[in-house]
Amino acid sequence: MILTVLGSGTAIPVPDRFPAGYRLSADTTEMLVDCGPGVLRRFAQSGGDLRTLAAVLFTHYHTDHCADLAALLFALRSPHFAGRPPLRLCGAKGLQRLVDTLTSAWPWLAPRGYELQIDERLPGSFALGAFEITAVPIRHTAQSLGYHCRAEGAAVALSGDADTCDELVELARGVDLFVCDAATPDGQKLDGHLTPSLAAEHAARAGAQALLLTHFYPECQGHDLVAQAQPHFTGPVHLAADLQTWKWNVPGARETP
Numbered sequence: 590m591i592l593t594v595l596g597s598g599t600a601i602p603v604p605d606r607f608p609a610g611y612r613l614s615a616d617t618t619e620m621l622v623d624c625g626p627g628v629l630r631r632f633a634q635s636g637g638d639l640r641t642l643a644a645v646l647f648t649h650y651h652t653d654h655c656a657d658l659a660a661l662l663f664a665l666r667s668p669h670f671a672g673r674p675p676l677r678l679c680g681a682k683g684l685q686r687l688v689d690t691l692t693s694a695w696p697w698l699a700p701r702g703y704e705l706q707i708d709e710r711l712p713g714s715f716a717l718g719a720f721e722i723t724a725v726p727i728r729h730t731a732q733s734l735g736y737h738c739r740a741e742g743a744a745v746a747l748s749g750d751a752d753t754c755d756e757l758v759e760l761a762r763g764v765d766l767f768v769c770d771a772a773t774p775d776g777q778k779l780d781g782h783l784t785p786s787l788a789a790e791h792a793a794r795a796g797a798q799a800l801l802l803t804h805f806y807p808e809c810q811g812h813d814l815v816a817q818a819q820p821h822f823t824g825p826v827h828l829a830a831d832l833q834t835w836k837w838n839v840p841g842a843r844e845t846p
């Protein structure tokens with residue numbers, strides 16, 4: 590399984606961190622988890638090809654996690670992508686309404702030349718190509734889901750935006766990598782988000798193998814977030830960076846980073 594961080598930032602534009610987006614690949618299945626503004630460009634920069642993108646999973650519908658859905662639907666109408674396999678969109682209740690509203694505002698987003706599948710999910714497990722995925726409700730918005738993704742003998746959990754909750758522990762139970770909201774430094778906690786030490790406490794309770802902090806507001810600049818997290822977690826703590834890649838059980842690949 591390969592994970593590429595496409596966006597480790599937030600709604601606040603900064604030069605080096607795009608809003609939320611992650612690329613996950615296993616065998617021939619390619620999917621995105623979240624698709625904030627600009628993430629499609631990062632996807633291309635990472636070598637991704639929209640002709641083979643199977644699915645987009647949304648953690649919630651804040652714009653920094655889904656604005657590029659409009660750009661994606663418009664791009665896929667191009668004859669360049671005619672005959673591509675169906676695109677599956679997965680997310681909590683509200684996804685159909687979001688697509689309907691976008692298509693009402695921009696009629697030229699209606700699918701043409703390919704099939705769009707809208708899959709509103711309740712918490713629970715489902716298969717997506719090479720992946721077995723479990724969606725877990727997360728405390729952030731009323732319709733937030735975290736995703737536990739397993740494939741090729743590896744498991745990654747992505748919190749999406751998250752505040753403290755036991756469900757995060759369930760989500761990250763024993764994973765190889767827990768990708769977790771750490772929006773602001775310790776002492777500057779925002780409602781609906783975590784800090785490095787809180788992310789680490791959840792990772793420790795879950796028995797995750799490693800922790801990847803992400804979704805950094807500009808307030809994080811100049812703070813040693815790893816030093817804030819590390820006392821609360823015995824495994825390695827890393828900071829996400831755009832276009833950083835992680836690989837597990839890929840022949841010839843170095844375990845990263």
Ligand SMILES: [Zn+2]
Pocket residue numbers: 599600609651653654750804
């Ligand atoms: Zn966010």
Ligand SMILES: [Zn+2]
Pocket residue numbers: 649651729750
């Ligand atoms: Zn949010």
